[in-house]
Amino acid sequence: MIISCSSFDISFLLALTIILVITLFILKQKLSKTAVSNLPPGPRKLPIIGNIHQMAGDQPHRRLTDLARKHGSDVMSLQLGELSHIVISTPEAAKLVMKTHDVAFASRPYLLAADVLYYGCKDIAFAPYGDHWRQMRKLCTLELLSARRVESFRRIREEEVSNLVASLTAAAGKPVDLGRMLSTVTSTITSRAAFGKAQELNDDFLMVVDNISDVLAGFRISDLYPSLKFLPSLTGFKSKLEKMRKASDSVLDRIIDDHKARRSMAGSKGRKEDLVDVLLNLQENQEDLGVPITTDVIKAITLELFIAGIETSTTTLEWIISEIMKNPRVLQKAQQEVRQVFGDEYNNKFGEAGLDQLKYLDMVIAESLRLHPPVPLLVPRENKYQKPPAPLLVPRENVDQKVKLISYDVPINTSVIVNVWAINRDPRYWKEADRFIPERFMDCSIDHKGTDFHYIPFGAGRRMCPGVSFGMVIVKLILANLLLHFDWTLPAKQKNIDMTECFGVTLRRQHTLHLIPVSYSFVDFE
């Protein structure tokens, strides 16, 4: 075989090799730097916990918790690539970041993936603190995820949960992949609420969405070395992102076109609105809005709410079921409550009426969220003083103000990671902190509003999760139905439930959750 190679090919290959060698050399130099050199002058230096190599474990939330407890530190410094971070590990320090200095830490660090996939960060979660974020967050609270809107999706939830019960009934007596079934039901509910019953939401689109959540889950090497601007192109990451955006974009365009066509048809009035409709309404009547709602904004927001709702709710459900399977006393008590409340209303068995009466179930959910917060290291917040601030974002008198946490000066160019996992298990606030004891929430005022800083599974402050009510009603309705209609056993060869965690988009179970549903007969229940 003859291989022909032109002089152009050779010089191209040579150039590529030289660029690669230089890149590797620069990276090596940067990686070998410790965090020490970047520490700011200040009254007290932050305890340094290391650099990117030390974070590279698969359980960073546990590793960071161990380090904080070992050094007795509520605030630690961490160098990831070129970026300085601080890690917050106690409720007191979290309160300072998310309440006392909430405005200062209200932005998010730049993430290339969010920039490309969300049309220049036109979403909510990755939008920098500013006019766009403020307006969209307000619309999210008042329009998209308000109590009234969440209630308007009730029929969707009840229908889909009833389908889940039917599938489980058909499979009763045999092991089922419950994790996969939960993921399907939460994604169907969320997609119907966001996009309506769209034909385009096929498996290909769901795979793109999966990949999108993956790349949004954390920093890539190129995010950690922003000065090496050529890295995303050189590693092929940018073109990968662009391909993903093209794929999601064409589906979202078709969904929006379909909605517009349907809205212009006679008789469309009275049709139940989904989130795309709500955003199109706002777009049509946006005279009062400061920042225009473009089609890109509609696509970014609906895609984000779709993605945000699925992983978090599925993960929450998987952990609750794992914990109650490990604690038969809790399982029995929760089941008894659900059957007492819903047993009489057999005809309304899939409905949400009655959910409010399930007080013990609330405690079970709260306790599981304490031990297994789906987002254990809060989406990093950015010290907004790190760049020359735009005058609009910063109250003038604060421009030169440094942020002081406890007795540490937090330097400019610092991102803050809040270790929710450590905080929710702080032994100073929680007796037998690692044990699953739902009763600890009995007669206690702690809620999911982020007001008690030793319990923050949904975050707190300005950037707190706006999807709490939507997520919680999905979780509670599904859980109540699983307990109402079925008893649950482990597959024959399985002795117990493995609780190993897997750190990814959310903190999920490492192993799939296989269980056997046994249909429950209401006639026998007294």
Ligand code: HEM
């Ligand atoms: C059990 C379910 C859920 C949990 C545990 C959860 C948790 C969280 C957490 C911890 C944050 C970061 C808060 C912070 O930085 O202080 C967050 C942000 C967010 N969540 Fe959720 N979430 C859940 C469900 C949902 C749902 C159902 C939606 C929407 C459909 C949603 C939409 C969002 C959005 C848009 C943000 C970004 C807020 C911002 O940056 O202003 N979440 N969530």
